[in-house]
Structures are given as C-alpha cells and as structure tokens.
Amino acid sequence: MIRLEPRLAPSRIWSFLAPLAAVGATLVGGSIIFSLLGKNPIDVLLTIFWSPLFDPNMSAYARPQLLVKATPLILIAAGLAVGFKAGIWNIGAEGQYIMGAIAGGAVALAFYPAEAWFIFPLMVAAGALGGVAWAMIPAALKIRFNTNEILVSLMLVYIAAQFLAAVSLGALRNPEGSGFPGSRNLQYYDSASNPELLAGTGVHWGGMAAVAALACLYLLMRRHIMGFHLRLAGESPRAARFSGARPALLVAFCLGVSGGLAGLAGLFELAGPSGQISIDFNVGYGFTAIIVAFLGRLNPIGILLAGLLVALTYIGGEMAQFMLGLPRSAIQAFQGMLLFFLLAMDLFLHYRIVFRTGAKA
Amino acid sequence: MDWGSLNPLSLVATMVVASIPIMFAATGELVAEKSGVLNLGVEGMMITGAVAGFIAALETESQVAAIAAAAAAGSGISLFFGVLTQFLKSNQVATGLALTIFGLGVSALAGQNYTGQAPPQFSPPNFGPLGDIPILGQIVFGYDYLVYMAFLTVLGVWLFLNFSRAGLVLRAIGENHDAAHALGYKVTRVRLLAIMFGGATAGLGGAYLSLIRVPQWTEGMTAGAGWIALAIVVFGSWRPWRVMAGALLFGGVTLLQLNLQAVGLEINAAYLSMAPYAITILVLVAISARRSGKSADTPASLGKPFHSSA
Numbered sequence: 081m082i083r084l085e086p087r088l089a090p091s092r093i094w095s096f097l098a099p100l101a102a103v104g105a106t107l108v109g110g111s112i113i114f115s116l117l118g119k120n121p122i123d124v125l126l127t128i129f130w131s132p133l134f135d136p137n138m139s140a141y142a143r144p145q146l147l148v149k150a151t152p153l154i155l156i157a158a159g160l161a162v163g164f165k166a167g168i169w170n171i172g173a174e175g176q177y178i179m180g181a182i183a184g185g186a187v188a189l190a191f192y193p194a195e196a197w198f199i200f201p202l203m204v205a206a207g208a209l210g211g212v213a214w215a216m217i218p219a220a221l222k223i224r225f226n227t228n229e230i231l232v233s234l235m236l237v238y239i240a241a242q243f244l245a246a247v248s249l250g251a252l253r254n255p256e257g258s259g260f261p262g263s264r265n266l267q268y269y270d271s272a273s274n275p276e277l278l279a280g281t282g283v284h285w286g287g288m289a290a291v292a293a294l295a296c297l298y299l300l301m302r303r304h305i306m307g308f309h310l311r312l313a314g315e316s317p318r319a320a321r322f323s324g325a326r327p328a329l330l331v332a333f334c335l336g337v338s339g340g341l342a343g344l345a346g347l348f349e350l351a352g353p354s355g356q357i358s359i360d361f362n363v364g365y366g367f368t369a370i371i372v373a374f375l376g377r378l379n380p381i382g383i384l385l386a387g388l389l390v391a392l393t394y395i396g397g398e399m400a401q402f403m404l405g406l407p408r409s410a411i412q413a414f415q416g417m418l419l420f421f422l423l424a425m426d427l428f429l430h431y432r433i434v435f436r437t438g439a440k441a
Numbered sequence: 442m443d444w445g446s447l448n449p450l451s452l453v454a455t456m457v458v459a460s461i462p463i464m465f466a467a468t469g470e471l472v473a474e475k476s477g478v479l480n481l482g483v484e485g486m487m488i489t490g491a492v493a494g495f496i497a498a499l500e501t502e503s504q505v506a507a508i509a510a511a512a513a514a515g516s517g518i519s520l521f522f523g524v525l526t527q528f529l530k531s532n533q534v535a536t537g538l539a540l541t542i543f544g545l546g547v548s549a550l551a552g553q554n555y556t557g558q559a560p561p562q563f564s565p566p567n568f569g570p571l572g573d574i575p576i577l578g579q580i581v582f583g584y585d586y587l588v589y590m591a592f593l594t595v596l597g598v599w600l601f602l603n604f605s606r607a608g609l610v611l612r613a614i615g616e617n618h619d620a621a622h623a624l625g626y627k628v629t630r631v632r633l634l635a636i637m638f639g640g641a642t643a644g645l646g647g648a649y650l651s652l653i654r655v656p657q658w659t660e661g662m663t664a665g666a667g668w669i670a671l672a673i674v675v676f677g678s679w680r681p682w683r684v685m686a687g688a689l690l691f692g693g694v695t696l697l698q699l700n701l702q703a704v705g706l707e708i709n710a711a712y713l714s715m716a717p718y719a720i721t722i723l724v725l726v727a728i729s730a731r732r733s734g735k736s737a738d739t740p741a742s743l744g745k746p747f748h749s750s751a
Contacts, residue, residue, distance in 0.1 A: 409549030416543025
C-alpha cells in the first residue's frame, strides 16, 4: 500500500528536481500529442529545442529572438513571484502589460515629433505607473472591501484589451496611417525607441530591467524584512500578523510590484520589438509568465532559466509551425501541460511517499 | 438611435439565451465549491466542452452526441484538476489556472480544422399548441433543449443539495472535511465526483456557446465567461436559485450592451464591450462590501487541501 507522509519541511532536493522532472514529463507528454497530430515527435522536439539555438540556418534569426521573448516573461514573472509567495494572486498581468504600454506609448506620441533625451525615461516611468495604476484597482478593492483579487484582476484584462482596441482605432491612431488601426511606429521615432543595445543579441533596455528586477527580487526576499513578511504571510497569515506585517500594505505592495513590472514589460515591448500600439499588441505574455514564475519556483535564478526555456518553446514552436506544419496552439497546450506536471511534482516536495505492507503498527 | 427595434418579448428571450452558458458553468462550480473545492479552471473546461460539442455535432449531426461529447470532455479535462488537487495535493488556485491555460491550448488544437464552419441546426423541442400561446409561447416554450436542461440542472442541484442524503454529505465535507472524514465519509471520492460534475456542466455551457449562441467555433471564444461564472457563484452566495438569478441578470447586461451597440448609440463599441466585465467587478465589490470578513455562506473548507492522517 502506498501512503503519503507530510514532510516537516519542504524537501530541498526535490525543489531542484521537481522542475527538471516536470520538464521531462512534459517532453514525454508533448511527444504523445505530437504523435497524435501525425508528426514524428523526435523531429518536433529537435525543431523546438535544438534548431533555434544550434541550427546554422536558423540560429542567426532565432538566438536574438530568445532574449526578445524571454525579456517580458522574466520581467512579469519576477513581479508575480512576489505576490505568489505571499498568497496574493495577481493573474491580471496581461492587463497591466497592456496598460503600461498604452501609458508609455501615449507619452511618446504626445511628444512626437520632438527629439529630447528625457522622452524615453519619461515613457519608462509612465509605463510602470500605468501598470501600477491598473494593479491598484484590485489592490484597493481587496484592501477596502476584501474583494477577490483573482477575479477582479482577471476581469481587468478583458477591459484593458477592449481599451487597447478603442485607442488603436481612436485616440492613438496614426494620423498618417491612411485609416489603418494602430499608432505611429515608435521604432522610427529615435527619442522614443527602445532599440537593440548590442547588435544581434536581442537585448534591449527591457533585458537590463529584467536582470535588475531579478536582483531586486533576490534582495527583497532574502535580505529584507518585507520579504520575510511576504513569505510568512504565504505560509501562515496569522503568524505574519504577529510578526508585525500589515496585510493591507502587503496586498498593495505585491500588486503594485507585479503591476509595475508588467507595465514596464509592456512599455519595453511597445517601444522595442513591437513598435506600435495595435489591437493585437498583447500576445499572452502575462499569462505565460504565471507558468514561468512557477517553473522557476518563485526564485530569481529559477525564473531566469524558466523564462529562457519558455521563450525557447515560443520560438521553437514558431519554427515547428513553419517547418513541420505544427499548429500554433500545440505550444500553448504544451505550456499548459508543463504547468500541470510542475504542480503534480510539488507532491514530492511536501510529502514523502511511504510503501508499506499491512496495517499501521 | 432607433429604440423601436427593441422588442420586449424578444429581449426576454435573448436574455435567457445569453445567460445559459454562465448558468450551466456556475451551477456546476457551485456544487464543486459546496464540496470544498475551488476550481478556477471553469474557463478551460467550458472551452473544451465548446470544441468537443462542436466537433461531435459536425461529425455526427446528432444533438444527443454533441451534448454527451461536451459533457464528457468537460468532465474528462476536469479530472486533471481532480487528480492533481485531490491525490497529489497540489495548490487549487494554481492548478485551476493550469487547467484554464491547458484547456485553451488543447481546444485550439482540437478545433483548428473546424474554425469558421457552421454547426448543424438542431430543432428545438416542439411543445405543440403551447408554443402558440401569445407571449408565453415565445418566452417560455421557444428555446432549445439545452436551455431547459440548464434550468433543470439548477432545480436538480437545489433538490440534491437540500433534500438528499448525498447532498448533505457533500455539504458536510465542504464545511469541515476532517469531521466528515472522521464520520467515515469519503472526502476525496465525493470531491472528485463534484469536480467532474462541475466539468460536465461547464462543458455544456461551452457547447451552448459554440452550437447555439454564436454559433461557430473560434479559438478562445468563451472570452472570460468561465471567470464570470466563478463570480456569479460568489454573487449567488452558493445558493442555486440565486446563482440562476445572477446568470439571468448577467444575461440581461450582456444583451443590453449588444442592443446598445445595435441601435447605434454614440459610444465606441469597445467601451460597451467592457460592460460585462466592469459589471462583474461591481457586483463582486457590492457583495464583498456587504459582508465583513468571511461570509457564513462560504463553505468553510473551500480551497483547503485535505490530507487524511490515517
């Protein structure tokens, strides 16, 4: 008979092994899906995980894309990790990402066509503020009325998406765009653009911000009393209160940080790789970042590696779509499966599996 | 503007139609939550049901097969959540999110060759002369089978929870799983069944969208309906009739917004499309503002993992 025995403390070994085991299980599960779609699973896996990095014909395009895609994922996930540690569930990062981009983009378009050094920093500030402001809605409602932040932050994603549609067709539409929806392209507006910093690497200012965010996450969680309160609040809200944590402050902080980073991610994406505010500006990074945060075990180095891995599945997925005709949505299912396996592996973290025969003595 | 195009009778009928997907999903989620399980994967189960029902309808041209496929698919995918949370003790919030992400991906994958096709039209039940009664004929006897199924599901759940022994056991488990376990009730088994029931009804709600309300299949077509259903359960204080009323109210809001778009009100359509989500937030705020702290209506063990030490 198999029995589960709770561990007194989470297993340290399993906290490293669990993500690896989950990735392994996902590769197997993914292979089954790919076979069902009539593809050779080895070919698909090689196309997704190998060719973007090492195929001589592909890697010139794909390697920079890796960092382009990983940047928003890591930025958002670093913020989400703060809240998830404390049991505060901001799942509306996608909306905060959109609002950050709109706020930053609006600043840039307000100055167009003036060229000045302060425009880009101002956009960055506006982007962060846009995300924070959007995240403060669920935070304020949670603090004041104890409204569920999960549902509110998620509803706000749909509202933000509609707002994006409205401004792409209205207030921020390019007046010289011959009626097409979408704003001016910031890539051609020097003071507002967020170009590649080192040619061929895919690193833009967002990448710098992502690394800084991870460093701050580490300092916050391990070296600051706030991080201690956050971790305590996640494990035992009562104990956190006794240690002097203020629940309202924690809620505002967690949502503010995750909203601000999501807003930044949106702004950097807008001013950089994307270039313009358009109806299809958001592509789901805010949701995928949830997977990244969990895959990285809410830990800075983990999130860095997880962000790169998940970014690889995006690029590899695109290649598999292009070269093998794999449907685009297969990658989404693949990512969802990864999160399932990760959560399943948590069992080993918190429980010991005991095999025994007969009744308990 | 042309307000004359709004016919009150057809307004009632479309309100009912607009509320059905959420009524189905919220009623099932109500049962799961009454057993103490918070399943945030409603959106994922709905969209899976939507695509499964749609494919079955196109391939078999049979209404029964479509309905069965939708319920089975919703229920089947809910088992991922069930096994993970009940046997592997995973975090319910995170696992529910995973179910939504996974469901959206799998459904898009399954439905890729069906986008843009029209589903077969299923004939609604024929109530004979009843359907010819003025007014009542249109607003009571003029719907598809799934509409009546939704109302019967609400009735059934109400009867089950309040007047059956099994319903009492399920509620006991949701209030205090340790005590229920001590009395010898099978906590894990009951919760798993409740999760599967929630999956089946969410699947039906999704199928109603893809087969009748829209009717066609597009990726991500549930557009937050599953999340709104979760809010409606809170709004309804975990009581079947109130959940039904909440769904109808919500149907009314959706409809009003669509009609305002149709009569050409001078507001950007995008702003009107925000209405259902904004109103859901307002409703959540109103409900939570009325209560201080945790309400007595909330099942006491909701969202807490159960581990039997024996």
